[in-house]
Amino acid sequence: MKRLSIPAVIVLILALVVAIGSQTFLGACVHEDGSFGPCHWAARALLGEGCLAAALALLALFVEQARLGLYLASALNAVLGLLTPGTLIAICGMDTMRCRMVMKPAMTVLWVLMLAAAAAGCAMEYRRAKRG
Numbered sequence: 001m002k003r004l005s006i007p008a009v010i011v012l013i014l015a016l017v018v019a020i021g022s023q024t025f026l027g028a029c030v031h032e033d034g035s036f037g038p039c040h041w042a043a044r045a046l047l048g049e050g051c052l053a054a055a056l057a058l059l060a061l062f063v064e065q066a067r068l069g070l071y072l073a074s075a076l077n078a079v080l081g082l083l084t085p086g087t088l089i090a091i092c093g094m095d096t097m098r099c100r101m102v103m104k105p106a107m108t109v110l111w112v113l114m115l116a117a118a119a120a121g122c123a124m125e126y127r128r129a130k131r132g
Contacts, residue, residue, distance in 0.1 A: 005060055005067060007121030011074055012057035014114045018081065018107065019050030026106045028091075029098045039099035042089040046107060049081045053114060060121070068129065071121035078115035082108060 021027070028039035053074055060070040085091050085107055091099040 002062075002064060005121065007071065007117045007124065008057045008060035008067070010117040011114055011121070012054055012061070014110050014117065015050050015053035015057055017050075018110050018114075019047055019054060021106065021110075022046035022050060022103070026103055027098075028103055037092050037097075037099070038089065039085070039091040039097070039103065042085040042091055042099070043103065045084050045089055046081065049077060049084065053077050053081070068122060068125040071118045071125060074118035075115055075122065078111045078118055081111040081114070 017026075022043045028043040029037050031037065056070050056074045056077065060067050060074070063070070080088075085099065085104045091097075091104060094100070
């Protein structure tokens with residue numbers, strides 16, 4: 001019988017919030033003239049990283065034999081997500097812009113929680129593998 005993996009469920013929920021939020025309520029700056037700044041590309045990258053995290057979590061839910069590797073991949077993806085806005089992809093320079101006030105802090109919290117859930121899943125699966 002398959003056992004439900006709580007860390008995978010947590011990662012899936014957080015990944016969906018990242019993917020949807022990066023394009024909507026946690027998204028980048030919206031300019032009045034319809035143009036977009038560099039933070040737009042950070043939000044697009046976060047969409048891709050969130051979708052990847054969701055796919056890894058879904059696989060971890062259904063493929064028990066590969067959970068440890070999937071959790072490791074999720075943890076590495078979370079580190080990439082943490083580095084995306086502001087480090088790997090520039091965001092707006094003004095502290096009052098939406099990307100600095102909303103997107104970056106929210107994404108930081110979500111990715112840290114996802115990293116913690118993936119690390120907990122790794123620890124659980126490693127202990128389960130050692131027990132046999």
